[in-house]
Amino acid sequence: MNLSRVRMFLGSLTILASLATVSCQSSRSEENESENKPIALPIYTVEKSNASTIKDYIGTIEGKVNVEIRSQAEGILQEIYVDEGAYVQKGQKLFKIDASAYQEVLNNMVATQNVAKAKLENAQLEVERLKPLVENDVISEVRLKSAMSDYDVAKASLDQAGAAVRSAQINKEFTIINAPANGYIGRIPKRVGNLVSKGDSEPMTVLSDVQTVYVYFSINESDFLYFTKMKAKEDSAAGIKYSSNNSLTFPDVSLILADGEEYSKKGKVDAVSGQVDRTTGAISLRASFPNDDNILRTGSTGTLKVEEVKKDVLQIPQVATSELQDKTFVYVLNDNNKVERRTVTISGSSKDKYIVSQGISAGDRVVLSGFDKITDGSTILPIEQNH
Numbered sequence: 001m002n003l004s005r006v007r008m009f010l011g012s013l014t015i016l017a018s019l020a021t022v023s024c025q026s027s028r029s030e031e032n033e034s035e036n037k038p039i040a041l042p043i044y045t046v047e048k049s050n051a052s053t054i055k056d057y058i059g060t061i062e063g064k065v066n067v068e069i070r071s072q073a074e075g076i077l078q079e080i081y082v083d084e085g086a087y088v089q090k091g092q093k094l095f096k097i098d099a100s101a102y103q104e105v106l107n108n109m110v111a112t113q114n115v116a117k118a119k120l121e122n123a124q125l126e127v128e129r130l131k132p133l134v135e136n137d138v139i140s141e142v143r144l145k146s147a148m149s150d151y152d153v154a155k156a157s158l159d160q161a162g163a164a165v166r167s168a169q170i171n172k173e174f175t176i177i178n179a180p181a182n183g184y185i186g187r188i189p190k191r192v193g194n195l196v197s198k199g200d201s202e203p204m205t206v207l208s209d210v211q212t213v214y215v216y217f218s219i220n221e222s223d224f225l226y227f228t229k230m231k232a233k234e235d236s237a238a239g240i241k242y243s244s245n246n247s248l249t250f251p252d253v254s255l256i257l258a259d260g261e262e263y264s265k266k267g268k269v270d271a272v273s274g275q276v277d278r279t280t281g282a283i284s285l286r287a288s289f290p291n292d293d294n295i296l297r298t299g300s301t302g303t304l305k306v307e308e309v310k311k312d313v314l315q316i317p318q319v320a321t322s323e324l325q326d327k328t329f330v331y332v333l334n335d336n337n338k339v340e341r342r343t344v345t346i347s348g349s350s351k352d353k354y355i356v357s358q359g360i361s362a363g364d365r366v367v368l369s370g371f372d373k374i375t376d377g378s379t380i381l382p383i384e385q386n387h
Helices: 002-036 100-135 141-173 221-237
Strands: 039-045 048-069 075-080 093-097 176-178 183-185 205-220 254-256 268-272 282-290 301-317 322-324 327-333 339-350 353-358 365-367 380-384
Touching: 048 183, 048 339, 048 353, 100 141, 205 221, 205 301, 221 282, 301 339
Parallel strands: 039 380
Antiparallel strands: 039 365, 048 205, 048 301, 075 093, 093 176, 183 205, 205 282, 254 301, 268 282, 301 353, 322 327, 327 339, 327 365, 339 353
16 A cells, blocks of 8 residues: 555656656747847948038137237326226327426427527528629639538538437327227236336237137148148139149138137138148147127137038947947948947047948948847847938
């Protein structure tokens, strides 16, 4: 009886083990089938197209007219007619220097001129007195020639005295300093009562005309060659022979101010330096901006944004890339929809895409997402996402 029960128990265990084995095999088969099923992932087909890239350059702002006001006279500053930051018109009075010393010099020069006039009159009278005497042979002709020589000397002395008067008058006029152009007054370091001299290390003020401002910036030689070649190609297409006088073709440039906001008006590059800086390899350029609202001031800085259009380049979405250390990778599909991990070389960016110079070709299909689900050799179900 006990033996029979043991046999029945062992038979039940055998049946249960068989059922468990069948169940495990079925589960493994389902898992293998699930693992071998391709994953649906979005892909992008690489094509050649034009890419717009933005280059940033640091620029320094200066007024179109930026004049240091310096005194040509020496003396005590007597009057200041304007305040710092004021807008002045050309010819408007700015400063007055004590002119008493210059007035005294002028008075002396005028007196010397009067003496010279009197001497000239006497010399002329002497010549007129001697002429009839010589004609009547009363005196020798030598006396007349001597008198005429004295007259010439007196005339030259009068001319010299007149020049001294004009020079003294000019020096006196230098005591009134007028605005040489329209513009805004900068800082005024001198105060009434201070001594002003020609040798002062800093100017009395700086006058800036900022109705139009210049923004000076530098670009590297590579960018300069890009614009030069672009101009040559456009001239050739238009049937224009290349000339050294041909200007570069720069698009309108934007200016980002110090607060991070973009200036409302666009600027134009209108001047290029004729030399490359040997130490930096950079070339200086100048962009002009209208400044009707007087927002831009001399001495400010900003960032110039210049657009470059690169034609027929390979681009891929930035989301299609992954980075490891200093390398950039993409997953590329072959004809069998198997992925291959490749290293690519990025040469720039255009909005949400990278410009690729090496590693892929036109027509290649790159995976856009799901990198954590695939490895080299994985098969996927591609979903086109070019649009």
